[in-house]
Structures are given as C-alpha cells and as structure tokens.
Amino acid sequence: MNCRSEVLEVTVEARQVEEAMLALLHTILLHRSTGKFHYKKEGTYSIGTVGTQDIDCDFIEFTFVRVSSEELDRVIRKTVSEFKDALSNSGSDGMGQISLEFYQKKKSRWPFSDECIPWEVWSIKVNVVNLANEQERQICREKVGEKLGEKVINVVEVINRHEYLPKMPTQSEVDNVFDTSLKDVQPYLYKITYQITDSLGTSVSTTMRRLIKDTLAL
Numbered sequence: 001m002n003c004r005s006e007v008l009e010v011t012v013e014a015r016q017v018e019e020a021m022l023a024l025l026h027t028i029l030l031h032r033s034t035g036k037f038h039y040k041k042e043g044t045y046s047i048g049t050v051g052t053q054d055i056d057c058d059f060i061e062f063t064f065v066r067v068s069s070e071e072l073d074r075v076i077r078k079t080v081s082e083f084k085d086a087l088s089n090s091g092s093d094g095m096g097q098i099s100l101e102f103y104q105k106k107k108s109r110w111p112f113s114d115e116c117i118p119w120e121v122w123s124i125k126v127n128v129v130n131l132a133n134e135q136e137r138q139i140c141r142e143k144v145g146e147k148l149g150e151k152v153i154n155v156v157e158v159i160n161r162h163e164y165l166p167k168m169p170t171q172s173e174v175d176n177v178f179d180t181s182l183k184d185v186q187p188y189l190y191k192i193t194y195q196i197t198d199s200l201g202t203s204v205s206t207t208m209r210r211l212i213k214d215t216l217a218l
Contacts, residue, residue: 003118006158008151009125012060012144013137017087017126019057020148021080021098025192026055026066027152028100028122029076031159033067033187034178039171050185061145064152069185076192083194087128094128095197102188104166105176114176116189119164122155 012020035048051068066073080098087094100122106115131137166188169177178186 002164004120004163005123006121006155007123007125008154009127010144010147010151011127011129013131013140014088014128016059016140016144017084017128018077018080019060019062020144021083021124021126022055022066022076023057023060023062023064023148024122024124024151024155025076025080025098025100026073027064027155028159029072029187029190030065030067031156032102032120032190033072033185036180036184036186037171037174037178045171057145059141060148061142062148064148067185067187069182071182072185072187079192079194086194086196087126090196096126096128096194097123097197098126098192098194099123100190100192102190104189107176119166 008024010020010024030052033050035050037045037047039045052065053068054063055066056063083096083098087096090096101118102120103116103118106117108114129140131140166177174180177189179189180186
C-alpha cells in the first residue's frame with residue numbers, strides 16, 4: 001500500500017499557533033470521520049449522524065467547521081497545546097511541524113504486536129514570527145485568515161480525489177480501521193505527532209514582514 005503524503009505550511013505569530021493548528025486538524029478530521037456504526041448482524045450495519053459546529057477564532061479572522069464532539073476536540077487540543085508550548089519554549093521565532101497520520105491495523109500472530117500501516121499523512125509546517133506592534137498584528141490576523149481559507153480549500157480538494165480509503169470493515173474488524181473509543185463520532189485510526197526546530201529561516205520571517213509592509217503601503 002502506498003501512503004499518501006500531503007504538506008501544508010503556515011506562517012503565524014505565537015498567539016495564533018493554537019487556532020491555526022486546530023482549524024487545519026479539525027478540517028481534515030471532519031472529512032475523515034463517520035458516525036458510529038450500529039451493527040445489526042455480521043455484514044450489515046447503519047451509520048449514525050455526525051454533527052458539525054462553527055468555531056470562530058479569537059486571534060485570526062477565520063471561522064472553521066469541526067465535528068461536534070467534545071471528546072475529539074479535547075484529544076486534539078491536548079496535543080496542539082503541547083506543540084504550542086514547545087514552540088514557545090524554543091524562542092520568539094521558531095519553526096515546527098505537526099503531523100496527522102491515518103493508519104490501519106494488520107493483525108499479527110502471537111507473540112507479535114499488531115502492525116500499524118499508514119495510508120495518509122498530513123504534515124503541517126509552522127513558522128512563528130515576532131511582530132513589532134499592534135498594527136502589524138492586525139494585518140497578520142487578516143492575512144493568516146486568508147491563507148487558512150486557501151489551505152482548507154486545498155484540504156477539501158485533496159480529499160475529494162477519491163483515492164484509497166480502507167474498505168468498510170466487518171464488526172469483528174472495525175477496531176482495525178476506526179477509533180471506536182469516542183461515544184459520538186468514529187474517526188479513522190490516527191495519531192498526531194510533532195517536532196520542533198530551534199531557529200526560523202530568515203526568508204520566512206522576511207516574507208511575512210514584506211507582506212505586512214506592502215499592506216501598510218496600500
């Protein structure tokens with residue numbers, strides 16, 4: 001099986017990191033989740049509905065849609081918060097990457113553990129810049145919102161390509177494909193990881209500042 005790999009990149013100021021990551025991760029998971037399966041007998045099932053919720057950002061001029069599941073939101077927020085703190089501890093300007101990997105399990109014979117086979121990985125590269133004043137921050141608030149809108153469209157376009165998805169499992173195999181631990185939604189099995197780079201390339205910081213200065217000149 002070939003694992004699809006997609007890369008997104010955003011440049012934000014420190015206070016925007018959490019909202020930007022939540023917006024993108026929730027957008028992907030919205031399209032990689034189903035309602036809970038209700039099996040009638042082996043081979044037949046019905047799928048519950050998935051509620052959605054609009055979320056307005058505080059530090060970005062942006063509204064995103066997420067699955068209406070407090071449990072799923074808590075799980076994502078926990079990792080994103082850890083990522084944000086790690087970036088913050090790396091200095092005022094930093095770079096990091098957060099990855100969302102979807103996988104399925106392949107049962108192995110005892111005494112070996114199950115094999116986890118990734119089929120799609122989203123990597124979000126994050127550049128953090130330190131802005132000089134409130135005017136720059138206001139412009140950044142709008143520009144990041146515009147960029148996030150473009151990224152969300154990109155995510156939807158990729159997902160609509162109708163490429164490989166694990167086949168719908170039988171009742172005995174559902175835990176090999178979906179995360180069934182949540183009571184109100186059933187995402188494909190996934191894991192979120194992150195890494196931090198200590199320094200930010202000057203080209204990224206310069207690009208954002210040029211963008212802000214160009215806007216001020218209008």
